Amino acid sequence: MALEATHGNQMNPQKVYEQFEDIDQQNESYLVGMWSFLITEIMFFGVLIFCYTLYRWQYQPSFYAMSKLLDMKMGTINTIILLTSSFTMVLAVHYAQIQRRAAQLYALLFTILCAFGFLIVKYFEYSHKFHVNLFPNPTFVWPALDNPALTASVPEPVAKMFFSLYFAMTGLHGIHVVVGILLLGALSYLVWKKSTLVEDFMVTEMIGLYWHFVDLVWIFLFPLFYLMPK
Amino acid sequence: MSNNHSEGHSHVIPIPVYFRTYLQLLVLMFLTVAVAVLAESNPSLREMSYLNNFVAMAIATTKAMLVVWIFMGVKYSSNLTKFYAFFGFVWFSMMFLVYLDYAFRKDEINTGWSHVPANALPRAKGIPGS
Numbered sequence: 001m002a003l004e005a006t007h008g009n010q011m012n013p014q015k016v017y018e019q020f021e022d023i024d025q026q027n028e029s030y031l032v033g034m035w036s037f038l039i040t041e042i043m044f045f046g047v048l049i050f051c052y053t054l055y056r057w058q059y060q061p062s063f064y065a066m067s068k069l070l071d072m073k074m075g076t077i078n079t080i081i082l083l084t085s086s087f088t089m090v091l092a093v094h095y096a097q098i099q100r101r102a103a104q105l106y107a108l109l110f111t112i113l114c115a116f117g118f119l120i121v122k123y124f125e126y127s128h129k130f131h132v133n134l135f136p137n138p139t140f141v142w143p144a145l146d147n148p149a150l151t152a153s154v155p156e157p158v159a160k161m162f163f164s165l166y167f168a169m170t171g172l173h174g175i176h177v178v179v180g181i182l183l184l185g186a187l188s189y190l191v192w193k194k195s196t197l198v199e200d201f202m203v204t205e206m207i208g209l210y211w212h213f214v215d216l217v218w219i220f221l222f223p224l225f226y227l228m229p230k
Numbered sequence: 231m232s233n234n235h236s237e238g239h240s241h242v243i244p245i246p247v248y249f250r251t252y253l254q255l256l257v258l259m260f261l262t263v264a265v266a267v268l269a270e271s272n273p274s275l276r277e278m279s280y281l282n283n284f285v286a287m288a289i290a291t292t293k294a295m296l297v298v299w300i301f302m303g304v305k306y307s308s309n310l311t312k313f314y315a316f317f318g319f320v321w322f323s324m325m326f327l328v329y330l331d332y333a334f335r336k337d338e339i340n341t342g343w344s345h346v347p348a349n350a351l352p353r354a355k356g357i358p359g360s
Contacts, residue, residue, distance in 0.1 A: 024308075031311045039318035046322045054332060072263070079259050087252040090243075090301050097242045205303070212302045219293045227266035229282035 013099075014200050030202050034209050045217050048172065052165050052224060059161075062154040066162045067228035069134070069144055069151070071125060075226035078121050079218065085114030086215040093208045096201035101191055104204065108188040111211065115181045122174055135167065136160040169221055176214045183207050241306040251300040255293055262289040 020026040056063045092107035133141035140163075142156040151159065187207055190198045198204065266286065269279035299305045304315045 028308050028311060031307055032314050035311060035314035035318070039314070039321070042318035042322050046325055050325055050328070053326075054329070057329075057332075072266075076259070076263055080256070083252065083255045083259065086255075086297065086301055087248060090248045091245065093303075094243065094245060094248065209302055212297050215301075216294050216297050219297065220290050223262055223266075223286035223290050227262060227282070227286050229266065229269055229279035229286070230276055 014202070027202060030206060031209075034206050038209065038213050041213055045169075045172070048165070048169050049220065049224070052169065055158075055161055055165065056228075059158045061230075062158045063162055064228055064230050065150055065154050066144075066159060067225060069147060070166070070226050071128075072226045074121050074125050075222050078118050079222050081114050081117045081121070082215045082218050085111045085118075086212055088114065089208045089211045093201065093204050096198075096204040101194065105188060105191050108184055108191065108204075112181055112184045112188065115177050115184070118177055119174065119181075122170070129163070129167075134163055136163045166225060170225070173214065173217050173221060176217070180207075180211050180214050183210065241303075243300075243303070243306065247300065251296055255296055258289050258293050258296075262286050265289075 014023050014026075016023050016026055020029065088107045088110045092104050092111065095101075095104035095107060129135060132145040133139050134144060140156075140160060142159050143151040143154070144159075184207060187198060187204065262285070265282060269275045269282045298315060302315070304312055307315075
């Protein structure tokens with residue numbers, strides 16, 4: 001690939017590829033491309049939030065009773081973990097811009113650590129739900145074994161709908177966290193190996209955008225599921 | 231093309247700006263949890279706790295704006311990027327117009343599912359009620 005010019009700033013050796021006029025146009029193309037992808041992600045999660053809102057509108061009292069089966073403490077811990085990981089992710093982008101590779105690597109590794117922390121908390125939540133047979137498949141037991149008094153008034157089909165939405169939405173989000181770990185892991189490896197592929201900070205920036213989007217989804221899932229009012 | 235880069239160089243944002251945003255996000259998070267817990271614990275407030283729908287969503291939207299604006303760097307990007315960044319959220323808001331259809335519809339939405347066909351899970355053995 002012919003490289004026409006390097007950017008004037010010594011701190012930031014970005015190379016302009018021949019199809020672009022200048023570095024700004026190249027960076028903008030990266031950003032617009034990434035945002036196009038994120039728009040499809042918004043549509044992806046958007047319809048799920050739409051379904052959730054529709055059913056909660058219809059069955060608010062039942063949904064309120066069932067939200068008590070979710071652990072608000074774990075949801076709060078996970079929110080703190082994800083917000084922290086978003087902060088370390090912007091640090092990684094910052095250090096990539098000023099070419100401080102070691103600091104960038106530490107920031108990325110800490111972000112990965114947070115992602116694993118999130119999944120571990122999620123594992124405890126999910127395994128409890130499976131343990132008391134609240135996963136909506138034929139093993140589903142209703143009223144809920146861990147709180148029969150609270151949930152006795154809720155019809156079983158509505159309960160199944162609630163947990164279908166819960167597992168679909170948090171599960172899809174969890175898959176995005178796993179993909180984020182893979183991306184961040186690959187990026188960390190390349191930074192560690194001092195690969196020329198990641199010299200341009202835009203690679204880190206793109207993965208950062210993805211990671212912030214994962215955080216963004218959780219910012220909405222957290223109040224929707226864990227902080228439901230009566 | 232860039233519109234507001236006089237330097238012609240991507241912005242390096244100082245860490246204190248990021249850290250301040252991070253603290254703001256944490257404060258907003260504790261606020262939304264505190265409001266929810268308070269509305270739940272106090273019987274007189276619980277009757278009004280439907281208002282928490284608006285409070286919680288307003289706080290979540292504010293947090294989302296902070297993440298998009300500062301962390302995702304939309305504030306420092308070109309107008310074309312800004313357009314793309316907000317287009318998805320505009321679409322997301324427009325989608326909720328579909329609720330008008332449900333609001334004026336006599337039929338119930340699907341009340342959920344309770345019956346699982348016997349052949350849906352052939353390996354399901356020892357299942358309660360089967």
